[in-house]
Amino acid sequence: MELDELTTADTTPSAAEPPxxxxxxxxVVGLGLGFAVLVGVLVTAFAWPPAESAPRDIxxxxxxxxxxxxxxxxxxxxxxxxxxxxxxxxxxDTARRLIEDREVYGAIVFEPTGTARVLTASxxxxxxxQVLTGIAGQVAEPAAASPPVEDVVxxxxxxxxxxxxxxxxxxxxxxxMVVGILMSFLVTGVWRRVAGALVAAAAAGGVVTLVAQTxxxxxxxxxxxxxxxxxxxxxxxxxxxxxxVALLGPAGIGLGAVVMFLVGNSISGVSSAxxxxxxxxxxxxxxxxxxAGGTLLRSTSYFDGAAAIGPVLVLTAWAVAGLALVALGRxxxxxxxxxxxx
Numbered sequence: 001m002e003l004d005e006l007t008t009a010d011t012t013p014s015a016a017e018p019p020x021x022x023x024x025x026x027x028v029v030g031l032g033l034g035f036a037v038l039v040g041v042l043v044t045a046f047a048w049p050p051a052e053s054a055p056r057d058i059x060x061x062x063x064x065x066x067x068x069x070x071x072x073x074x075x076x077x078x079x080x081x082x083x084x085x086x087x088x089x090x091x092x093d094t095a096r097r098l099i100e101d102r103e104v105y106g107a108i109v110f111e112p113t114g115t116a117r118v119l120t121a122s123x124x125x126x127x128x129x130q131v132l133t134g135i136a137g138q139v140a141e142p143a144a145a146s147p148p149v150e151d152v153v154x155x156x157x158x159x160x161x162x163x164x165x166x167x168x169x170x171x172x173x174x175x176x177m178v179v180g181i182l183m184s185f186l187v188t189g190v191w192r193r194v195a196g197a198l199v200a201a202a203a204a205g206g207v208v209t210l211v212a213q214t215x216x217x218x219x220x221x222x223x224x225x226x227x228x229x230x231x232x233x234x235x236x237x238x239x240x241x242x243x244x245v246a247l248l249g250p251a252g253i254g255l256g257a258v259v260m261f262l263v264g265n266s267i268s269g270v271s272s273a274x275x276x277x278x279x280x281x282x283x284x285x286x287x288x289x290x291x292a293g294g295t296l297l298r299s300t301s302y303f304d305g306a307a308a309i310g311p312v313l314v315l316t317a318w319a320v321a322g323l324a325l326v327a328l329g330r331x332x333x334x335x336x337x338x339x340x341x342x
Contacts, residue, residue: 045266049277055131056082058275061089061098064110072108079138095119099152102299102307105273106132121153123302125273126162153302158217165218165298168208169270173290175204176234177260180241181253190246190330194323197238205231225300233293236318240289243325247332260289270294286311289318
């Protein structure tokens with residue numbers, strides 16, 4: 001290639017290039033740098049929350065005399081300040097009920113003899129259960145062995161570490177996104193896209209439950225409740241994507257991917273707990289479909305639906321917002337809905 005040809009390739013806009021012409025070097029370099037920034041953003045989004053992960057105000061019940069509870073609070077303030085949000089409970093049975101109702105993650109019970117024992121719920125968060133056991137071991141009597149641990153709400157034997165449950169979170173988010181995107185581009189008629197997304201969500205609930213509960217044994221509890229939870233998760237995400245595409249066109253896919261995948265999935269707290277995320281981010285994660293969906297599925301699978309109302313309301317709000325965006329997009333861009341599917 002001559003020098004003047006190279007110069008022309010660098011300065012001529014790609015839109016003006018004839019078909020089959022090489023892409024201009026300026027555009028090539030710009031795309032490469034842009035993709036490098038994208039990789040950096042992805043790494044930051046997924047590496048930053050774990051890097052900053054630490055227990056912050058985890059609700060935990062304390063059972064025992066006032067003197068024992070006060071001593072524990074002082075020890076905790078010295079060793080791990082702000083790690084736990086301690087709540088007094090009258091006795092161990094009361095603490096168990098609080099755990100089963102998902103009001104606390106666990107409890108530390110101080111016996112009259114001065115020894116301690118730990119009540120955990122690995123189904124609520126295996127990470128929190130380990131942290132709580134470690135903290136209890138630090139405050140136990142020096143002469144005593146590690147405090148005994150009772151897992152009040154354990155994970156299933158088929159998934160003792162909760163790895164299968166955590167691994168299923170990302171596919172559900174991606175599945176909801178794919179449903180919304182494909183319905184927007186393969187189906188003509190805005191309300192037909194909505195109907196298709198709802199059918200896909202209901203079917204996904206059955207398929208995911210069949211795989212995760214019947215086959216892998218990672219889920220427990222009512223099959224119907226778990227299937228409904230998965231269906232609501234997929235519906236919330238897919239309808240939101242469908243609504244964004246209806247209103248913004250293809251740009252809605254990018255916005256939906258940022259909200260649902262880049263932000264929502266990385267701060268969902270599914271692999272640990274929302275209380276392990278930096279201040280404020282855990283609450284934000286629970287206001288997005290990925291975080292609310294993970295919390296809902298834990299409730300239906302392991303806690304007989306306890307504390308499920310909050311995440312159900314969050315997911316329903318996202319689904320309704322998606323329908324509102326669909327209606328608004330149909331009104332403002334009526335011709336675009338037919339063009340997208342062609």
